[in-house]
Amino acid sequence: xxxxxxxxxxxxxxxKGSYFLTDPWYVSPAFGGWIQNPSPRTAMxxxxxxxxxxKLNVIISHGHDDHLDEFFIQQHLADAxxxxxxFKTNGLSKRIERLTGRYPVELTEEAYYVDGVELRCxxxxxxxxxxxxxTVVSETDAVIHANDNWHEYPVALTDALNxxxxxxxxxxxxxxxxxxxADSFPVNYPSFDKQSADEMIESRFKSYQAATTANLKHLGxxxxxxxxxxxxxxxxxxxxxxxxxDLAQDFLRRNxxxxxxxxxxxxxxxxxxxxxxGEELFDLLLGQLERFLNKAVGGPxxxxxxxxxxxxxxxxxxYEASRHVWSRILNAELTLxxxxxxxxxxxxxxxxxxxxxxxxxSKLAYLIQSKLxxxxxxxxxxxx
Numbered sequence: 414x415x416x417x418x419x420x421x422x423x424x425x426x427x428x429k430g431s432y433f434l435t436d437p438w439y440v441s442p443a444f445g446g447w448i449q450n451p452s453p454r455t456a457m458x459x460x461x462x463x464x465x466x467x468k469l470n471v472i473i474s475h476g477h478d479d480h481l482d483e484f485f486i487q488q489h490l491a492d493a494x495x496x497x498x499x500f501k502t503n504g505l506s507k508r509i510e511r512l513t514g515r516y517p518v519e520l521t522e523e524a525y526y527v528d529g530v531e532l533r534c535x536x537x538x539x540x541x542x543x544x545x546x547x548t549v550v551s552e553t554d555a556v557i558h559a560n561d562n563w564h565e566y567p568v569a570l571t572d573a574l575n576x577x578x579x580x581x582x583x584x585x586x587x588x589x590x591x592x593x594x595a596d597s598f599p600v601n602y603p604s605f606d607k608q609s610a611d612e613m614i615e616s617r618f619k620s621y622q623a624a625t626t627a628n629l630k631h632l633g634x635x636x637x638x639x640x641x642x643x644x645x646x647x648x649x650x651x652x653x654x655x656x657x658x659d660l661a662q663d664f665l666r667r668n669x670x671x672x673x674x675x676x677x678x679x680x681x682x683x684x685x686x687x688x689x690x691g692e693e694l695f696d697l698l699l700g701q702l703e704r705f706l707n708k709a710v711g712g713p714x715x716x717x718x719x720x721x722x723x724x725x726x727x728x729x730x731x732y733e734a735s736r737h738v739w740s741r742i743l744n745a746e747l748t749l750x751x752x753x754x755x756x757x758x759x760x761x762x763x764x765x766x767x768x769x770x771x772x773x774x775s776k777l778a779y780l781i782q783s784k785l786x787x788x789x790x791x792x793x794x795x796x797x
Contacts, residue, residue, distance in 0.1 A: 444646075
């Protein structure tokens with residue numbers, strides 16, 4: 414089985430021409446504020462877009478937005494076969510039905526086979542009834558897609574997982590599990606001073622490492638992979654440390670253990686990085702949108718699309734917004750008028766009247782939104 418890491422909790426598995434994609438979250442913000450950090454590699458998304466729908470099986474572990482990109486699913490994956498856990502209520506199944514027009518296959522602990530590949534779903538009763546651990550087992554390899562289930566597993570769950578994996582050699586079992594703070598505590602709690610917040614963050618990391626390492630040992634494994642932690646939100650102005658993802662990586666450097674952090678370009682079976690990970694999807698899409706605008710607007714004054722980390726180039730019209738706002742524009746939730754009119758960014762201008770450029774960009778804003786709704790990311794990627 415080929416195992417490729419896409420981003421966050423998304424894996425692409427291939428077995429004899431059949432593909433299994435977990436938890437796609439590539440473009441849209443989650444929970445109103447999260448963005449992908451880092452964004453997936455363009456090459457991986459291009460590969461996904463090229464896969465035949467009748468050979469693509471999409472597995473959604475649970476209903477959190479960072480495991481389920483509605484825009485990408487509706488635009489690019491709707492014809493694939495979808496699998497979700499059979500929870501006590503069917504809200505997730507109905508959500509997939511709304512996006513794809515078809516009710517998904519609901520997985521349980523009983524084996525379900527797709528072209529000889531076995532799929533099962535396990536729920537930790539001590540954690541939540543609405544999250545799951547999914548196993549994908551071929552003749553030679555097994556993937557344990559545990560996503561957010563980092564809490565130490567009860568004996569009954571461990572026994573069930575080990576029985577499910579028993580036909581696959583231990584060295585061919587690949588365990589993926591979350592490592593990282595997946596909420597805003599204590600960063601967005603101003604009642605805590607800096608020292609208290611730092612101590613709480615360190616304590617949480619220690620808990621995650623202890624629990625995930627215990628689960629690894631319960632499964633009889635020597636190594637595993639951390640993922641489901643590649644996100645970023647806008648921290649308070651008073652927060653002067655790195656992102657929670659950066660702090661997690663710093664903790665792991667100081668406290669190495671049996672897990673390898675999944676990063677763009679990693680070879681799962683060797684744990685080695687490829688030399689050239691390639692361009693990130695967000696950078697490509699924003700660059701393509703900028704090229705489209707300049708071609709359509711015309712004229713001697715270039716238009717530039719900027720994030721806060723970019724420098725304004727004098728003599729241009731620069732539209733600056735956060736990556737979060739740009740993500741909402743790229744998934745057609747907002748238009749460029751969110752910056753021009755809505756004040757959701759900054760407009761940099763040369764020492765001249767730019768009203769005519771504003772007018773053209775405003776008119777193009779709805780054309781762009783329409784094309785993204787009708788063609789998805791192909792609108793920008795096909796002109797690469």
